[in-house]
Amino acid sequence: MQKLIEVRNLNIAYGGAAGWTNVVQGVSFEIARGEAFGLVGESGCGKSTVAYRMLGYGTINSFVQTGEVLFDGTDLLKLDATSLTRLRGNRIALVPQNPTTSLSPGMRVGSQVREMIATHKALPDGMTMGQRIVELFALVGLPDVSHRYPHELSGGQQQRVTIAMAVACNPDLLVLDEPTTGLDATTQRQIIQLLSDLRTRIGMAMLYVTHDLALLAQIADRVGVMYAGQLVEVASGDTLLSAPAHPYSRGLIASIPTMDGAKRQARGLRGVLRRDQMSTGCKFEPRCDFATTACRTTPQVLEPIAGARSVACIRWQEVAAPQPLTLVARTDGEVSAKPERLLSVADLTLSYRKPSLVDKLLGRTNPSVVRDIDLELCAGEVVALVGESGSGKSTIARAISGRLPPRAGLISLEGGLLPPTVKDRSVEQLRQIQYIFQNPDASLNPRRRIRSILTRPLNHFGLEAGENTLEAVLENVGLHAGYLDRFPEQLSGGERQRIAIARALLVNPKLLICDEILSALDVSVQARIVELLRSLKEKHAVAMLFISHDLAVVQQLADRVAVLYRGELMQMSDTASLLSAPLHPYTEILLEAAPGLKKDGYVSRLPAMPASKAAPGVGCPLAGRCPRQVGSLCADVRPPLHATGGGFIRCHIPADELASRTVSPEHKRSAGTDGIRVLNS
């Protein structure tokens, strides 16, 4: 195949207060025309730095020491600004990581696409600008949203806009920088599906940067695994996932939570990437299970091995040797006696804005964002709250923690009613519910040392702190006393999240609310935090409300799962039966969207924009999106609750019928063509 872009021996350093740090070392790879190449690795491994150089872009403090990026024979690193301007967007286009911050906030999205076409004079003959923009939006499965501002679109729609913009000039190469990281599982799958569809239709090459190997399994032809600025393995997607040759690839794959209901025996990764603890030899040596003394001193370079792959490890043969990923049935300790009830939420209804005086006079009511939630949590139990973004998961957590007074409904803890707002709750009640936020960077005070961050809640709740209290809690979350005198910015994301967990644990809460606490972390770090939470649950019998959109993680941790869609509970079930027999159509949709480790030809059943929006609180919120809709009944009448083995479902179709009727292949196929029709129209 014809080479489109070739990276040769790229070395990049970042300048900082402490001098230059090498972030990319000796990276070489090539991408053929029309090929999808994935670059995977933990955060800080240099994958994005490499990707942006494909556009001839680097931050001011980075410096290319050696290397070439040859695109059609010209070195992008030596091009002057004007020639780069001509290439960027036109022949090499970027799909950014975060569409919400990457679209200009004050400009209609249509103008942003128009600007791209106009700058590169890429309007096809015989077409008006308006037609072309509508065509592009249709290509990515959007209606004509030209006149919308970015904030009027959902995250998934915004990402579709950036993709439409990126393909507007029919580029040869699309650079995708973690394009689905901020999106929930179903949207993520739709975007991945859209991208592979676009690839077959337009035939452009892709460089796909991500930390999510499971995603690459769906889209990449070949994958390069990066560790500490070096490529440690390059192989075809299938080969890499089924038989990883490098110990790091192996650990990375083992860290991925999967939905097969079993636990892998292979270990996940231990430790974190620390650039200050690099050996002169193999960079991965400190974390490697296969390391020998030779590894510490001998630098490893990427060497081709059999089957069109290369690996940078002297011991790869032992690593790749059959050591099958045996699946062991998960042994769950049966719950012996029903423990006492800890938290109960009854008929909870929430809305954001209080009705104003005018609204009251006119008898208007604000639409509630969350309706009729009944939830119970026993001591020591982990209940997961799952659903797509915007389903009201965090809103419920806010109400339980007292930051959003409910419009209706009662929240009680250990049988005692909890006052609706934080300021009315007693110190004791506040202590018993602790909250851990999604983003530890934002929830830890950057100007305080860990010691003072941890002492603060102790003082606040007037708790006695012994000599070793802080050290003991740090040990509980897998850190040592040396962290006490550090500042949050000196910690990695995973370590910071551990501190946040430690802070919550210090005051001996009965209930931890974990609000998407894993989504900002790398897979390997995620796997270890899940381990930590499991051990905490067993050791300290602390109950958790675990909010997540990642069903694979939920499966590893939760006892019961509550499935939420647009503010209503669709299903409540124990984890095992939910995964084996999802019953509710929405749960099925969620389960199908979770990516596995094999290319599965997933076809989204959901239109990009739900066609009909049922009036909130009237019919079933899923009406118009549900693959099993029963006529207009669903949109008009509130579905009844059916009791199931481990909980309930809310659906017009009785549970036994749902269980017996699996979706027929014909249905799947017709749903598939539907999806394509959306793209063509």
Next chain:
Amino acid sequence: MSIPRLLASRVLFSALTLFLVSILIFLILEALPGDVATRILGRDATAKALAVLRGQLHLDQPALVRYLHWLGDFLRGDLGVSIATGRSIADVLGPRIVNTLLLSLFAFTIYLVLALVPAIIQAVNRGKAVDNVISVITLLLLSLPDFLLATILLFLFAVAVPILPALATISEASTWQEMLRAMVLPAVTLAIMMAVYAIRVLRDSLIEVLRSDYVRLAELKGLRPRAVLFRHALPNAIVPALNVTALNLGFLIGGVVIVERVFSYPGFGTLLIDALQLRDIPLIKATVMISAAVYVGANLVADILAVLLQPRLRTSR
């Protein structure tokens, strides 16, 4: 909030602010020692003459009645009669306001250039020598009192290198070239005083916006640097500077008083000082109310502009 609703609520708040200001002015002037009738007729006036005048000026009535009377007149556009000159205040104020408006408009135009250009140069070349030099200059000017700056400019361009008139006296007979020449020094002084703070705010917000993801994407779309700067960066960076500009307009009112004095410019500011020195209470009331209205109005405009520049603020949450 929709735009009309937002507009209505902001206008309502502005009106309320002005109402409170009117009460405050009235109370302060009421608390001042001395008696208006005595001041008009002099110390030798007879008690009878004073009483008659007090009656004419409604000074014998309770304060609340007089306040309502004054407010009513004011709202109807009747500003009263100046005690010092005996002329209608509206007649005295009119031409002075026009003069000051001309000066302010001139100053504001210079201000826009003076604020934008250095800030953009700094943000684009952040960390480089030119950035540091401009920073030092703005800091220097920021710490300079306005009358001193006015005097220095006066010395430089009217005395040392006499290319501009030292006194900005204009009259109805002046041609517009004469007026423009006369206004250059006061206008430049005002513009510099306003711009130095705005430059700092604009520089910082522009640097932040230039680091944003959407500016990077705009750059990687292959847009020319000029398009990135003016279409994507500047409109978003200007919002924080807008509030500064609104505050600056407030400064303009205060600055006008001093700068007009230094250059003897026959504007609103000199009139305000005269009114205060002469204890011409109706004139003081009128001038202070008008400056308050200008200040409140400027902030209203800035709020509305900020909403227009940020569509996110437009839709309800």
